[in-house]
Amino acid sequence: MVKEDEVFLCSELVRITAGPRRDFGNLEQISPHGCTVSMDEPLPIGQEVRMCCLACPLGKKSCTECRFRGRVRSSENDPVLGCILQVDFEGRSWSDKEWRPRHLTDVETVQDCEG
Secondary structure, eight states: OOOTTOOEEEEEEEEEEETTEEEEEEEEEEETTEEEEEESSOOOTTOEEEEEESSOTTOOSSOOTTOEEEEEEEEEEETTTEEEEEEEEESOOOOTTTOOOTTOEEHHHHHHHHO
């Protein structure tokens, strides 16, 4: 079971809808209350977004477990990755029991290996 403050690294292509704009991004981190997404172009802080995976990691024809709504909390430019967005989820929390992005890695496990 995921703890409230736990953060996971991951890599999953997601479709981002922000008003009339539709774009793609890469889910970089996820926690019960939000996520980090890299995109080519920034979105304004406070922008409402909807996200879903491009292809279900479980191979389902119609995946609903990956659908999240949220608001952009922060946006910063990264010279390598593009724009890094912090999104706070609204309406539901994320749980690894409901949906597991590809390449999900517990940050604490990675930090333990560095010591």
